[in-house]
Amino acid sequence: MKKEFKVISELILQNSKVLDVGCGDGELMKFLKDNKTSKIRGLEISKNRVQNCLSKGLTVVEGNAENDLQQFPNNSFDFVILSQTLQAFLDPEKVISELLRVGKKAIVTIPNFGYWKVRLNLLIKGTMPVTENLPNEWYNTPNLHMCTLRDFFNFCSKREIKIFKSLALKNDKTLNLSAKNLAWRNLESQLGIFLIEK
Amino acid sequence: MNKLKQVKNIIITKPQKLDCGKEIYNFPISYETYGTLNEKKDNAILVFHALTGDQFAAGKNPITNKDGWWSYALGSGKAIDTEQFFVICANVIGGCMGSYGPSTINEETGKPIGTNFPVITINDMVNAQYNLLEHFKIDKLFAVIGGSMGGMQVLQFVSNFPDKAHIAIPIACTSSHSAQNIAFNELGRQAILADTNWKNGLYEQNKTSPDKGLAVARMAAHITYLSKKGLQEKFGRKLQERDDLKFSFDADFQIESYLRYQGSVFVDRFDANSYLYITRAMDYFDLSKQFNGNLSAAFSKTTSKFFVISFTSDWLYPTAENREIVIALNAIGTDVGFVEIESDKGHDSFLLDVPDFLDTLGNYLKTNYKTVNEKRI
Numbered sequence: 001m002k003k004e005f006k007v008i009s010e011l012i013l014q015n016s017k018v019l020d021v022g023c024g025d026g027e028l029m030k031f032l033k034d035n036k037t038s039k040i041r042g043l044e045i046s047k048n049r050v051q052n053c054l055s056k057g058l059t060v061v062e063g064n065a066e067n068d069l070q071q072f073p074n075n076s077f078d079f080v081i082l083s084q085t086l087q088a089f090l091d092p093e094k095v096i097s098e099l100l101r102v103g104k105k106a107i108v109t110i111p112n113f114g115y116w117k118v119r120l121n122l123l124i125k126g127t128m129p130v131t132e133n134l135p136n137e138w139y140n141t142p143n144l145h146m147c148t149l150r151d152f153f154n155f156c157s158k159r160e161i162k163i164f165k166s167l168a169l170k171n172d173k174t175l176n177l178s179a180k181n182l183a184w185r186n187l188e189s190q191l192g193i194f195l196i197e198k
Numbered sequence: 199m200n201k202l203k204q205v206k207n208i209i210i211t212k213p214q215k216l217d218c219g220k221e222i223y224n225f226p227i228s229y230e231t232y233g234t235l236n237e238k239k240d241n242a243i244l245v246f247h248a249l250t251g252d253q254f255a256a257g258k259n260p261i262t263n264k265d266g267w268w269s270y271a272l273g274s275g276k277a278i279d280t281e282q283f284f285v286i287c288a289n290v291i292g293g294c295m296g297s298y299g300p301s302t303i304n305e306e307t308g309k310p311i312g313t314n315f316p317v318i319t320i321n322d323m324v325n326a327q328y329n330l331l332e333h334f335k336i337d338k339l340f341a342v343i344g345g346s347m348g349g350m351q352v353l354q355f356v357s358n359f360p361d362k363a364h365i366a367i368p369i370a371c372t373s374s375h376s377a378q379n380i381a382f383n384e385l386g387r388q389a390i391l392a393d394t395n396w397k398n399g400l401y402e403q404n405k406t407s408p409d410k411g412l413a414v415a416r417m418a419a420h421i422t423y424l425s426k427k428g429l430q431e432k433f434g435r436k437l438q439e440r441d442d443l444k445f446s447f448d449a450d451f452q453i454e455s456y457l458r459y460q461g462s463v464f465v466d467r468f469d470a471n472s473y474l475y476i477t478r479a480m481d482y483f484d485l486s487k488q489f490n491g492n493l494s495a496a497f498s499k500t501t502s503k504f505f506v507i508s509f510t511s512d513w514l515y516p517t518a519e520n521r522e523i524v525i526a527l528n529a530i531g532t533d534v535g536f537v538e539i540e541s542d543k544g545h546d547s548f549l550l551d552v553p554d555f556l557d558t559l560g561n562y563l564k565t566n567y568k569t570v571n572e573k574r575i
Binding site for chain 2: 041047050051053055056057058059061062063071072073076
């Protein structure tokens with residue numbers, strides 16, 4: 001399993017109610033179901049992936065986070081997970097506010113556009129960065145709203161969203177992340193993991 | 199008719215109060231079963247049929263000699279695997295395959311009840327079938343499954359009997375019949391009523407049969423079960439055994455011939471009065487109205503886990519209407535999965551060979567049967 005998923009699952013309390021938004025093939029859901037909680041739901045946009053999840057006995061609803069989160073009542077989950085998809089939404093701000101309405105807490109992970117290779121790519125080549133984590137060209141990327149770890153910090157403070165816990169992944173190594181070490185972490189890590197609440 | 203005497207049935211002796219206010223008792227429910235009920239009686243699935251279905255969901259229908267209506271999904275090694283599950287399917291009341299309906303013979307007169315049969319509802323159908331659980335001494339079903347009107351029965355069943363099924367799978371259905379649904383049903387009914395052979399429903403007594411009306415009803419309904427794309431691909435403007443248009447009202451086009459055929463074979467197996475009664479029951483179906491406009495309240499007591507399925511090309515019970523069920527369930531935190539299956543086969547997709555649908559349904563049942571059993575141990 002991806003290191004990112006391990007880190008996410010460590011943030012989740014036993015027997016809590018969890019919604020995995022964009023749950024894919026249900027890898028994380030399955031792990032959480034086996035190890036943390038049976039009260040886990042998924043939302044996924046791809047039909048095939050929804051079918052795979054349902055076949056595995058995972059409760060998943062086909063839908064899109066931008067429209068279909070609204071069917072869930074306020075605070076109906078303890079944790080809502082959004083893994084590496086925030087940048088792909090038309091309106092990330094709305095999605096975040098929906099995550100925090102539906103969930104008491106949200107775990108959001110962000111591919112870091114401030115990672116040094118990305119910066120160097122743009123600086124040296126003068127073209128939009130293409131890396132392992134961001135493999136698409138500018139004209140076919142699903143990522144509409146890339147941001148850096150610092151951008152997300154700033155966003156949270158502007159919107160008065162509390163960052164309960166934040167971590168960074170550097171080559172699958174977990175590092176603590178805070179306002180103090182942000183400058184450096186924003187340069188060296190590929191991924192940020194944020195546990196946030198309103 | 200004689201053949202019908204051989205179908206399995208139970209006689210419900212205790213009175214059942216119908217939604218129309220009348221009470222019925224000593225009436226038959228005919229059913230068929232597939233597979234074997236295990237000792238723990240935990241592997242039973244109740245399958246509900248659609249408008250023109252019957253209890254013969256799989257295998258050969260002994261009355262029509264055709265394959266059962268859900269042969270693609272139900273049987274040994276199929277999605278609803280009869281090697282693993284014990285499947286019960288009953289003919290709805292109002293039907294014409296042995297259950298209490300307008301073609302049931304009135305003992306006193308020796309003639310069919312006809313339009314003296316009370317107007318029934320989906321609720322009445324489900325309450326009547328519930329007796330089968332007592333008959334088989336099944337405390338809790340593993341699953342209730344049905345498509346179209348069968349799906350409506352699934353919803354009504356879990357609402358009426360919230361702790362009697364672990365899994366509920368309503369397929370290609372709605373929680374409330376739309377104006378368009380009612381309109382198409384009314385078209386069918388008017389076709390029957392307009393047939394002079396209908397004789398106010400007393401056609402048996404008059405030794406006539408409203409075949410023309412019933413066939414037209416079936417033709418109109420059949421169009422609603424298919425998609426435009428499906429029709430276009432299968433028939434297009436292809437001509438029926440001719441090289442050119444005949445400038446007449448014969449069936450020039452294959453689609454015309456196909457619909458006429460569908461109409462003509464339907465009248466051999468279905469009763470016109472049953473068609474009136476069952477379409478009426480569907481039109482009256484409005485689960486949220488039963489709960490003062492709050493669909494979620496219909497499921498507030500249920501312990502069942504839901505799996506709602508719709509199809510992309512189904513315009514009769516479109517995805518949006520199936521989604522309303524999902525939304526109502528999510529609003530109260532019920533365990534509900536949902537997928538819209540890609541298919542060009544229209545509303546009929548649930549009856550046909552649609553591998554994505556059959557695989558997902560089969561896997562879902564197998565995985566959940568395992569989980570439900572593990573929990574109990």
